[in-house]
Amino acid sequence: MSIIRTERLTRRFGDITAVRDLDLEIADGGVVGLVGPNGSGKSTLIRLLLGLIRPSSGSAEVFGLPITRPGRYASRIGALIESPAFSPTLSARANLRSLARLRGIDNGRVDDVLTTVGLLDRSREPVRRFSLGMKQRLGIAAALLPDPDLLVLDEPTNGLDPAGIVEIRGLLRDLGDQGRTVIVSSHVLSEIEAACDDLAVIRFGELLFSGPLDDLVARAGECITAIPEHPEDGGRLSTVLAAKGWPATLDGTTVRVAAPVSGAAAVNRTAAEAGIVLCALQPHGASLEEAFLKLTGRDSGDAGPATTAGLPAAGTDGAERPTNPHRRGSAPSRVHDRPATTEVAP
Amino acid sequence: MIHAIRGELTRLRNPYTLLGGVGLMAILGVVTTVIVFVSAGDGPRMGPAQQGVTVAVLEGPDGMFAGLQNAADMIGIVALAIWAVAVTSDYSSGLIRLLVQAEPRRLRLLGGKVAALTALTCLATLVTTAVVLAASPAIAGMAGVSTEIWSDGLLETVAKGYLDLTLAALLWGVAGLFLGMMTRSTGIAIAAGIGYLLVFENLLSLVLETATKWLPGATFSALAAGGSADMAYTTALLLGTAYAVAAIVAAATVFRRRDITA
Numbered sequence: 001m002s003i004i005r006t007e008r009l010t011r012r013f014g015d016i017t018a019v020r021d022l023d024l025e026i027a028d029g030g031v032v033g034l035v036g037p038n039g040s041g042k043s044t045l046i047r048l049l050l051g052l053i054r055p056s057s058g059s060a061e062v063f064g065l066p067i068t069r070p071g072r073y074a075s076r077i078g079a080l081i082e083s084p085a086f087s088p089t090l091s092a093r094a095n096l097r098s099l100a101r102l103r104g105i106d107n108g109r110v111d112d113v114l115t116t117v118g119l120l121d122r123s124r125e126p127v128r129r130f131s132l133g134m135k136q137r138l139g140i141a142a143a144l145l146p147d148p149d150l151l152v153l154d155e156p157t158n159g160l161d162p163a164g165i166v167e168i169r170g171l172l173r174d175l176g177d178q179g180r181t182v183i184v185s186s187h188v189l190s191e192i193e194a195a196c197d198d199l200a201v202i203r204f205g206e207l208l209f210s211g212p213l214d215d216l217v218a219r220a221g222e223c224i225t226a227i228p229e230h231p232e233d234g235g236r237l238s239t240v241l242a243a244k245g246w247p248a249t250l251d252g253t254t255v256r257v258a259a260p261v262s263g264a265a266a267v268n269r270t271a272a273e274a275g276i277v278l279c280a281l282q283p284h285g286a287s288l289e290e291a292f293l294k295l296t297g298r299d300s301g302d303a304g305p306a307t308t309a310g311l312p313a314a315g316t317d318g319a320e321r322p323t324n325p326h327r328r329g330s331a332p333s334r335v336h337d338r339p340a341t342t343e344v345a346p
Numbered sequence: 347m348i349h350a351i352r353g354e355l356t357r358l359r360n361p362y363t364l365l366g367g368v369g370l371m372a373i374l375g376v377v378t379t380v381i382v383f384v385s386a387g388d389g390p391r392m393g394p395a396q397q398g399v400t401v402a403v404l405e406g407p408d409g410m411f412a413g414l415q416n417a418a419d420m421i422g423i424v425a426l427a428i429w430a431v432a433v434t435s436d437y438s439s440g441l442i443r444l445l446v447q448a449e450p451r452r453l454r455l456l457g458g459k460v461a462a463l464t465a466l467t468c469l470a471t472l473v474t475t476a477v478v479l480a481a482s483p484a485i486a487g488m489a490g491v492s493t494e495i496w497s498d499g500l501l502e503t504v505a506k507g508y509l510d511l512t513l514a515a516l517l518w519g520v521a522g523l524f525l526g527m528m529t530r531s532t533g534i535a536i537a538a539g540i541g542y543l544l545v546f547e548n549l550l551s552l553v554l555e556t557a558t559k560w561l562p563g564a565t566f567s568a569l570a571a572g573g574s575a576d577m578a579y580t581t582a583l584l585l586g587t588a589y590a591v592a593a594i595v596a597a598a599t600v601f602r603r604r605d606i607t608a
Contacts, residue, residue: 051450052443052606070450079447085440089360102353102448102458142444 003028003150003181004049008058011044011205018044020205021058026183026198031176033196033213034185037296041205042185043082046152050079062150075103078148080156084139088128092119092138095127099142113141116171132159140168151175151182157191169195193288203296217291224257224264226271227280240274241267261285350449350458351465358432358466367428368470371515374420375478376485379413383489404491407498410482411507414475418511418570419563421474422518423540428470429463429519430535433526437608452602460523460594467519471512479504506572514570517586518543521562524593527600530608562589 004026011019019041026032036042047053049062051070060067063076086095096110114120117137127135136159143151156172157165172195176182186192192199192213199216201209209216228237231253238248238255246267247258257267261283271278358364386401399412414421436442449455486493521543525535543563550561559576565585573579 047606050447052446054605074448074450077447079444081443081447083440085442085444087357087360087435087439087441089362090357094356094360098353098356099444099448100353101356102349102445102455104349146448 001028002026002061004060004062004183006045006058006060009045009048009055009060010057011041011048011053012056018205019048019055019202022202022205022207024200024207024210026181026200029176029179029181030197031172031182031184031195033192033199034183034202035187035189035192035199035292036202036208038187040203040296042202043154044205045202046079046081046154046183046185050074050077050081050152052081075146076149077152078143078146078150079152079154080136080139080143081152081154083158084135084142086127086135086138086142089126091124091126092130092134092141093123095138096123096142096145100145103146105145109145109147113144116144117141118167133161133164136160137164137168140171149180151180152185153182154185155187156184157186157188165191189287189289189292201292201295208295213288216295217285217288219291219294222259222261222283222285224259224261224267224281224283226255226257226267226278226282227253228255228271229277229279233276236274237271237276240270240276244270347454347457347461350454351461352458353445353449354432354459354462355465358462363428363466367424367466368473371421371424371470371474372477374424375414375417375474376481378417378420379478379482380485380488382413382416383485383491386489386491401491404486404489405493405495407495408503408507409486409491409493410479410496411503413482413485414478414507414511415571418514419544419567421471421511422515422566422570423544425467425470425515425519426522426525426539426543427536428466429522430526430539431522431532432459432463433523434530434532434535437530438532440608442606442608446606453598456598456601460520463519463523464516467515468512471508471515475504475508475511510570510572513583513586514566517562517566517569517590520590520593524597527597560585562586565589 002025004024006022006024009019009022009024010017022041022045024045034042034045044053048055048060049067051067051074054068062070063073065072086092087098090098092114093110096113097107100107100110111120114123117140119134119137119141122130122134127138130138136156140153140156143153151172153172157168160168169191172182172184176197184192184195196213198211199209199213200207201216226237228234234250234253234255238250241248241255241257244266246263249256257263259267264281264283268278268281382399383404386399386404399416403409404412436445445455446452449458483493483496518539521539522535525539526532529535529538543566547561547563551559551564564574565577565582568574568577568582569579569586573582577585
């Protein structure tokens with residue numbers, strides 16, 4: 001059963017289309033990662049689902065109820081949206097009590113959630129004395145207050161120390177294992193990889209991928225990296241490997257070969273036949289980060305279309321560069337893979 | 347809506363609001379009372395006692411309220427600030443995201459805030475009235491004003507004085523709510539409120555004397571004073587209520603439709 005379903009969901013802010021014709025289904029239960037570059041529309045999507053903003057067009061349902069009537073499902077959702085926000089002069093406990101009363105929740109639940117996030121001992125201190133990590137914990141506590149079936153957390157580990165990150169990750173996994181649905185929006189892909197079962201990737205307000213995280217990583221494929229003893233051999237190695245049918249890219253002194261892990265010996269042999277001595281040869285599977293960058297391109301959402309050093313200018317490598325379709329009138333984006341560095345044609 | 351009221355009251359129960367807001371109102375009430383009593387003469391005077399408070403007035407049955415009536419505008423400004431901050435701080439801190447997510451029925455949320463702020467304002471004016479009344483005999487003695495007939499109809503006088511002050515403070519507060527909702531900025535809301543009600547309206551009255559007596563600032567002042575030469579008490583009450591309803595409807599409409607992007 002889908003806990004969230006959107007159909008051609010669109011939200012515009014003036015000329016900017018933050019969410020564009022989004023069709024997304026999130027199944028009940030488990031931890032789902034919501035990822036995308038800055039400005040991709042993640043926060044807008046969350047705000048739409050929580051009823052903080054209204055859609056320009058399209059529709060969406062949460063728990064089978066329309067998002068235009070969020071009051072009907074708000075009691076089943078807990079959320080931490082962007083940075084945690086509280087009255088700084090009030091204690092952590094008073095802040096949570098205020099929210100508990102607003103939701104009609106018993107005060108006893110406040111102690112429960114403070115214990116869960118490890119803030120019970122500091123709960124009488126004013127929030128203004130809290131570190132960012134403590135505020136983050138308090139934000140998670142506030143989200144947990146209604147004992148929600150759906151938990152939406154935007155950058156939940158922001159400001160936490162490594163032990164805190166592991167702790168919160170464990171908490172999210174526990175909640176997911178209990179059959180609740182946890183949606184985690186984050187830029188920290190290693191966190192997403194460690195905590196999530198499924199993934200939704202959006203860019204420029206459009207859905208690029210939705211499904212099991214393993215599927216996305218598998219799509220990115222395995223590769224082998226080879227480092228020639230003499231750096232000047234890098235280009236030649238790329239060429240001979242490409243001639244053998246293995247697309248290779250040169251990144252500094254490292255040649256990245258799109259080949260299965262089992263092809264490592266063949267790569268070594270090919271290099272030797274060409275008179276190139278390798279000082280390193282490492283087969284490895286793709287990481288979520290690589291899969292994500294392959295899917296979304298290397299453009300930072302902050303910077304707009306990239307001018308990253310080392311990347312070929314648009315059109316010079318025969319590949320289309322992603323365009324920003326946020327603006328009305330610009331061409332719609334197309335999902336495509338683009339080499340991180342100079343591509344050597346086979 | 348009861349949940350929204352309880353949630354808002356919990357947040358208002360912080361030392362800055364209680365000691366700062368309520369304390370400031372009480373201090374303004376006492377200081378103005380001292381000035382009014384000390385500066386009172388045999389004839390009408392200008393200055394803080396702008397309504398021409400004379401010793402005879404101060405020695406009358408409602409003389410103890412003369413200072414509070416003169417302080418009503420300043421107390422009103424404090425109320426305006428408290429209400430405006432209650433709205434704008436939700437936006438500036440980002441707390442509005444949590445509140446609207448917890449209670450998406452925004453009119454209930456706003457209704458709870460209005461009810462909680464009304465309760466706080468009533469408490470603040472009650473404390474202010476009590477402090478000023480407690481200090482008044484000593485202030486009168488210091489200024490050489492007789493208090494012999496202050497006890498005549500004391501309860502009725504106190505109830506009426508408290509009611510007028512509270513109603514006026516509530517109207518100022520609603521103005522703060524309106525400005526806070528429109529601007530979402532504490533500084534701009536308070537500056538606009540003070541600028542309009544105390545400066546702009548007074549300047550306008552120099553040019554358009556007849557029309558300005560119906561404007562909000564004049565209405566609030568008339569209500570606090572239990573009626574004035576320009577406006578009967580009942581008229582001030584009705585007009586003030588109309589202003590308050592219009593301001594709340596406008597604020598509610600904006601809040602209900604506005605995107606929460608803070």
